[in-house]
Amino acid sequence: MQKLAIHGGKPVRSQEYPAWPVSGPRELELLQQVLFSAQWGGYHEYVEEFEKLFAGLHDARFGIAVANGTVALEAMLQGAGVKPGDEVIVPAHSFIATATAVSRIGAKPVFCDIERDTFNIDPASAEAAVGPKTRAIIAVHFGGVLADMDRLARLADNAGLLLFEDAAHAHGADWKGRRAGGIGLAGTFSFQNSKAMTAGEGGIIITNDADVAAQVRSLVNCGRKPGHGWFDHFELGTNLRITGFQAAVLLAQLERLPEQIRLRQANAELLNTKHSTPGVYFQKAPEGAVVQTLYVLPGWVDEEVLGATRDEFLEALQAEGVPARPWYPHPLYANPLYEKHPYRKVSCRVAEQACKDSFWLPQRTLMGNDEDTSDIVRAIDKIYQTYKPETTAVQ
Ligand SMILES: Cc1ncc(COP(=O)(O)O)c(C=O)c1O
Structure with a gap:
């Protein structure tokens, strides 16, 4: 022995084992473009390019890039109309942000169990957690293996709940050919240092719902609205924008x-x-x-x-x-x-x-x-x- x-x-x-994160000349090339432009923040054109590409690759019409995956969750819930006093079902295991996003907007997390084999939210336990105040479920795709989106979608439909995806681990993953984040009403991703693609920090909300997208965009961009002035504010928003540097790195990471x-x-x-x-x-x-x-x-x-x-x-x-x-x-x-x-x-x-x-x-x-x-x-x-x-x- x-x-x-x-x-x-x-x-x-x-x-x-190979080091993480991985980078190369492509990151450098795109970073230089931002560096030598006059637009480092306030939405460099690479931000829009990245949002479109990333959302498109995940079967979603809209992408709103933000500072990190934690605030992405908060903006998604708020933008989709989850209100103080509502309950949101989350798995008992995830990174803390899945639950604190719910608490921070004044809603109440309801913790349910995970499945032994997949480590993902257990749809039967989620069903047992539904109560009169329950408004939504957040599925977390642990490690990038999708939760059972068929059963969760059925549960959400039957109980009249909104279905969200915390896809912080699930860049590029799918459920029967449909990509993570684009299956529920909206989904979020993280681009934090250890994630499957990264800009050190960063996040994105994706959705196919034009109203949710518009609301989220306004919330993360100081309450502004398209077609109005920089100093006209319509929502109690905040500034969660990402920089052009992050978008440059993310464009290169997405290629890999x-x-x-x-x-x-x-x-x-x-x-x-x-x-x-x-x-x-x-x-x-x-x-x-x-x-x-x-x-x-x-x-x-x-x-x-x-x-x-x-x-x-x-x-x-x-x-x-x-x-x-x-x-x-x-x-x-x-x-x-x-x-x-x-x-x-x-x-x-x-x-x-x-x-x-x-x-x-x-x-x-x-x-x-x-x-x-x-x-x-x-x-x-x-x-x-x-x-x-x-x-x-x-x-
Ligand atoms: C499941 C899950 N959700 C949300 C987050 C939050 O992402 P971020 O670190 O970008 O704020 C993480 C990050 O580790 C995560 O693992």
Whole structure:
């Protein structure tokens, strides 16, 4: 048996996985265009070009680029008419912004459970969360695998709710050929540093609804309206515009996205084909989620079968040269902020279990060659060979 790196053995790999973010001469070329123009902010022409391209690629007529994915969510909810006192159903696991966007506009998040296999919002739990004040659902496409948009759309239709998508992880992903963000009433994306395409910070709201688009645009541009003066303000808006520099970088990043998705998807397929170690399981994409961004690859550990806890497993995996991190430490409602702000929840048993047994691999672990991907499999199996329980060892 090979000695684990945490026990002083030779690690499976000593080379780093490819670095993130990725950039090249194209970013530089477009950045220079902005730099040598007189329009760094206040909507450089690249902003409009990027908004049109990105929205079009995600099956939406309108795109409104903003400062980040957090404010994108707030602007989307407000622009679509979610009001103080309304309830909005969100999964108990996501980045905090999915819930705080609801709270910050004076509405109340209602936390529901996630599915074990996909890590996405569980439509049955979302249905159980609907109450008389419920106005909307936000689906989060975790890691870039789409939530079951058929079931969520049916639920929204039947219950008369608005359906939104927090597609912060899901650039370029689809559900049965329809792209993330363009399926519900509106969707948001993040371009923060670690995301599948990035300008360091940035976000966008996309929608097919002209009224929502106009309202969001006004809210994020100081309440202005097209055809009126720079100093004429019609809504209680704010300034959430992005700069020309961000748009320049995003235009270049968008050109690279399809190839990067293909690479990650091919590597994820290879990983899933080769990996059969008992006790370690990776996210399963439902059939409808054909194109998957794989911004992160979530997984979970069955401690009884593997013979190691999630944390022992992660410590060993990292020492073998595979970057990985534990799942969120607690469901969103267990954050101290929700001791001060109202929320409601239904049973979130899976979400609570995920805090104990789940983890994720960052996208860069799926951006190397076949050998780099196979190292993940080797490292996991090496850990199992050391920890496997006696009973399993005999079989
Ligand atoms: C699911 C989800 N929603 C929203 C956000 C917020 O995006 P940003 O960091 O651009 O504000 C993030 C960012 O990490 C996220 O993961």
